[in-house]
Amino acid sequence: MPRLTTSSIPKAVNYSEKILNLTRSSIGPAVTESETVTNELLPHFRVGEKQVFFPKARIILLRPNAKHTPYQAKFIVPKSFNKLDLRDYLFHLYGLRALNITTQLLHGRYVRLSAFSGRFRGPQIKKMTIEMEQPFIWPEEPEKDEVSRWNEKFHEQLNKYKEENQMSVGSDVDKPTTAFEGALGKYAEGSQPFIPRFWKSEIINKRDKADKKIRYMEQLSKIDKFAKDADLNHELRR
Template sequence: MPRLTVGTKNVLYPLQKTLAVGSCKPEQVPIRSLASVVESSSKILDKSGSDREVDINVSEKIYKWTKAGIEQGKEHFKVGGNKVYFPKARIILLRPNAKHTPYQAKFIVPKSFNKLDLRDYLYHIYGLRAMNITTQLLHGKFNRMNLQTTRFREPQIKKMTIEMEEPFIWPEEPRPDENSFWDSTTPDNMEKYREERLNCLGSDANKPGTAFDGVVGPYERVAQPFIPRFLKREIDNKRERHAAELQRADKLIALNRYIEDLH
């Protein structure tokens, strides 16, 4: 019978997990319940089997370093070695969603940014301590300029949410009657008018517009007089023949002037 690995034993016997400790014999570690707290030592022997202990509680170390840095008024993290004097990254602060607390802030960052870059950027430029950072990378949406062109995928948007020491509450938005620059009615109607004109193909070209309450058009066609088909064709043919005769006369006049200039 083949020997079972540690991962296989953990799957077959979920009540007891086997912890491999180097050259020592496997040690049976009981599984704790979700509500319990580990009171035993969080240290294990290294692979060489010596008495040197390796601390595995990294989160506790990070907490102590962060607390000491805040109490001393210094950085609560390890500062990077590269010095950037003129950062070119564009960081956009967004209004919080309904799920965000006053202790959270959301930013749009470049896709090349990581959590450490944002933490360093906010601390050294604004003096803001970012305690915990989560990242969200939105997929690129499909878009097209109009119905006659192929669709393309827009670039991805990277967002980061941080947790702060002190709460920050956004000021209330001013009403349109208080600040005319805050009124978005005109830009929204302009965008609606552009989309309607780009997407009007075929019979939709005569559809009345909805932007600006239909004031700028296109307007609904009024009743037209009835013209029989044969009469319309006859009028169109006369118009085309007359236009061709005018064009031929213009060419003859231009040719006559050219001959006179030569003599």
């Protein structure tokens, strides 16, 4: 039997480091094969000791306004974010240096659920503007013809998904669709807890009795309210 040595064991590939280095190389300075970053990518600030491997924050890059220069970028960040968080996030994830950061907290828009209800403000929006070493210019917006060509395959798959759902009857109801490479399901129902038959019927009966009692109490409250309104009108007429 051949003996395993350290040289014969294949090395595990760290795909997360590989993706991170490719992202950094496409944005900033290159990364060598030994996964050592050049001096140009050294942090320009003191790096904290706490490591976050799966950040849950959602950062949205916005198109610049007329007052912004190509050396500035604007983001929508969570309200719990501060300047240091955005600086660390952009540097460690994209290799982007945020030299100067300004914060802006905006009021939420007024929201009206219906024409007969009052309006209320939505949640506040926090925006941050950074200054960069290198300029970044947004590409021009695509024309309508280009957008339709991009979405042609999507609409084909969407129509295929609708047709398969309409044609699925009988035993084919739970059959997974072939549109979008099966990403939209249909997925099998998960495991359900086992409940004996007599317990199930007892639970259903209790639920029905509780619902019946609630409906009865609601009717009594309506009758009571109607009687009070009638007495009040009678006293006012006197």
